[in-house]
Amino acid sequence: MCTDLLLSNKKPWIFSASVFLFFFFFFSSSASMKIIEKIEQAQKDKHIAYSFEYFPPKTELGFANLIDRLGRMSQLEPEFISCTWGAGGSTHDRTLELCSTAQSLYGLDTLMHLTCTNMEKEKVDIALKQAKEAGIRNILALRGDPPRGHEYWTPVDSHFTHAIDLVKYIRQEYKDYFCIGVAGYPEGHIDCPDKEQDMTYLKEKVDAGADFIMTQLFYDSDICIAWIQKCRERGIHVPIVPGIMPIPTYQSFRRMINLCNVKVPAKVMQDLDAIKGDDQKVKEYGVKLAVSMIQHLYLDADICNFHISTLNLERSTRLILEALHLHTVGKSVKAGKVSPWAPIHDPSRAELWDEFPNGRYGDSRSPAYGEVTHSAGQIISTSQATLKWGQPELEKDIQNLFIKYIRGEINSLPWCDESLGTETGAIYQRLCEIIERGYWTVSSQPAVNGASSQDNVYGWGPKGGYVYQKAFLEFFVSDTQIEELLVRLTKDDSITFYATNQKGDFRTNVSDADEAQNAVTWGVFPGKEIIQPTIIEKASFEAWKDDAFELWKEWEEQYAPNSKSQKLLCDIGQRYWLVNVVHNDFQQPDLLFDVMLSK
Template sequence: MAPSTNFAGAARGPSWGRWRDGWRRPAWSSRRSEWPRTRRRIRFVVKLIDKLRSAIAEERPFYSFEYFPPKTEAGIENLYARIERMGRLEPAFVDVTWGAGGSTAELTFELANTIENVLGLETMMHLTCTNMPRRRIAAVLDDCRARGIGNILALRGDPPRGRGAWSPIADGFSHASDLVRFIREEHGDHFGVCVGGYPEGHPEAPSRERDLDHLAEKVATGADFVITQMFYEPELYFRFLEECRERGVDCPIVPGLAPINGYLSFQRITGFGASAPPEIVSEIEARRFHDASVREYGQDLLTGICSRLLEGGAPGLHFYTLNLERSVQVILDRLGIVPERIERVLPWRSATAVQRPREDVRPIFWANRPKSYLARTQDWDEFPNGRWGDAGSPAFGDLGDHHLAFRPIRSDLARERWGRELHSIDQVREVFAGFCRGDVDGIPWYDWPLDLESEPLRNALVRLNLAGLLTINSQPRVTGAPSDDPAVGWGGAGGRVYQKAYLEFFVAPEQVPTLLAALDAGPSLTYHAIDRSGTAHSNCDTVNAVTWGVFPGEEIRQPTIVDPRSFEVWKDEAFDLWLSSWAAVYDEGSESRRLLQRIHDTYFLVNVVDNDYVDGDLLGYLLDAVQADEPPSMTIVAPVT
């Protein structure tokens, strides 16, 4: 039987503050004259060392990616898109660098906060001693703790640009070990702490032995694990590892690798202090005028180095990506260490903060825009667990201009994707149909292409869009599929999962009367239809579970629901995307822009659930409805509750 669809009486959701700028300026911002400690709600975090130890115990090689803050707004948006794509490779974590002299402090914090809390990847933030008095470092750590950033790469740091030798500031720290000690004294075991290691020795160290002793001190004062500086000779790592073990450093030591993406890229990498054997330099010099050849050689080289490291016992690999993705992906594919199937705990990707993994219920409306949902709910103190709460409180935040909720796309690329000029609704329908076919790369209501579970629906979705139902969300009915099914499974092996068919779409006002008559004639259908102004039609005012799972020895899990009040919140965002993401790529006053404005102003947004999860044919029924003058007959069983 399907679970009960009435969730009345569950705990009320938390109240929200407004989300204005996409992120709140940290208390230690350099634009303030003081850096007072914040007194925010403390969040619990998952420490990376626990993930690494688990992978090591399972003899499962892990990998991680480093990114640096871009200099332009466009670069930031591109980086978020790249991190999201690379996140599908399931790295153990990512880390974000801290610019020389603290030059990117605020942006580093913004990136780390967004990657951790919105993109849902475990994130480690660099923190350096350069230009950072104790009070400012204390405020940074308090802000990290408040925002759920629970892992720090503690470094001394480079001198600010334009200065020669590094020197401490008043009331600052002189060494990374001082920073590690301060973190442990102030926060105990709350933070995961990583430090850097130098297989070729730190360039400023008086001797290799002193540098190794300093690393041992960093670990002794509280560091959990070590990431090495980049290198191109595996034997350097193995020698370094042996010397560290001789000094009692028994924590994981992860080799750092920098893919070679071109001749100039290689020159910069070696300028950072990574030497390369003469034979590698010679091969790259011979290709210096052919970057594609350099890149291919670099991919072959790094694949071999990584294989040697893993075969020799390295626990994992840390990639200095230089904000590029292709070479990293090629290398990982060749190594064969990317999981073929990612086991989903829930139908949607879980977030990283400890509070959110306790969350196990979400409205289906944000299924294709999870970053928007996470941004809206980032400051909740509690998350729905087992039952969806009363949404009558103002629980959902205002997205405002949040950079991930309304990610811009270059106008020329968008017009290439969605039409250089739009003269009729048929062209708009064709864009939606093309997306369902796989011919159009994306539309504003999807953060990614149609997923595997939608494959059986693809042809019907194309026909529905061409008939005027502009679809933005769907799921097929599922009746007791194994919980490890590659398309619809979640929750691990041993269970059975169920889904009610669901479809969400925009529809023209002239089609609404016929459509509503058909929906009312379907005994197992529940629906909500609403326009931009709030004019609504519905035959259901209760919460409806549309995905659930049955697992041995557990209560039924109900992770995805349709909630009428949440739908009213979602409709504002869904309608706004017509203008903010699509119409905005055309000139003001153009015919294309007027057409999209008219859709925004007059169309209805509709969601439909077929409660017959055994024999229902929702998409076929809707196709008959929009292609016939009279509502079709519908012989299906009554809703199961």
């Protein structure tokens, strides 16, 4: 078990915004340079230049450790780094803090993402003003994603409905102070099926003042090359920077390409399908694929700039640069300056936190924690939602949808964007019984005691190992059932639980003194420490619960205001509790379900 971080209630490395600002101005207040100059110089010199993308982690520890990781990765010498912006400004403070720290502490030029959808003009003004005050000179101007399935959604500010509105506004208010980038879509924007129209929109953004284009992820280099050629033919001559995303896991890769509607060459899918049970091989394949894409674009299309979406992971990015001979193999990477709020630990052991990322219940210490491919779950267009989920009018209708999902009669729910994994077959019948009792499950796993890492159902990680699991369930339950359930769960000493509702009421049987990271999935592999990809704890549960309840609201917005379906979903979101239950005796696989179904 990784024990190099000493946890305490005081968390001395976590600083308030005011303390951060003190350190920011203490270390440096120098501004970054416009990155367009670096992009153009790399193209002129005909040498490969690279930059890194990060996102603000959801937990305090994850953010503190990202600052520490950023120090090591700065010695890989990226041309600049970028930081994503949460929908509606949800990560405003953290995005600004990450960009400012990268500049002041590590001397990195920064590109701050800024989205305008669901952002009032006042929020945009504040973000731009604070960016300038922090010395940030580069903005990636994006529309951002409106609530998925937005037929009945109303924008909060008519000033900003498209990225071009943001580009024009920045140029109007700040002239040429900011270098502005915009997004480009080699396969066409998912909301614009007409590719010619999409190209017109792109040219309009450039004509409005954009300095460069950064592409969405893709996995077919030929498609990107053909698209760049079309851009040039349409008179778009600003630099184009391809976005490269290494594959972290098979599951997250499938989720991302489905979410973004990205095409993948048949050969790549065949290769990945053949190794999907070996996470280590998938990660290695992802590195090789990224290397081959960069080489193809550089050698055959004269593209010199590449933006690597790191997903806050360190190892894959470093291996890509080593394979391209852009970073010396075996070179020691150590932080030049130590962040005053970063915990001290062995960097090589820190990689174990996210060697096998596991979504919302990965290790909350990891800088990559919270990366659920930028999507809490799945909400689809109104017409598709009605076709798949109907127009529920009673709680029983919702309950039946959860049962249909378990039975495979529908392939997704708002919280579950893929069909169930094969291991669910071991508990399929009991899950149906649990749902019929009013416990609507959104996540679960059976207990496993030492299955081979190559097992077709339970296996993960490198070969030659053994994997273990504690049984756990996560579900929604009515406010009329919650008290009786928690009393019953408290009677079993092997059970730990967390429960909360939309209002923020919170219940648990885990005392502050006993609060710890509860590993519910772990693996033992040759030549490695024990790896714990799935951890249940208060921090991760609370980080996830906001997204979980937000999805009730997004589902509600699929239906016309004041309709029976809209009122039903609104009522359920307000009344139901989210509960996570772990049975810690993994050698007794049936006990959790026995307790849940007892009278």
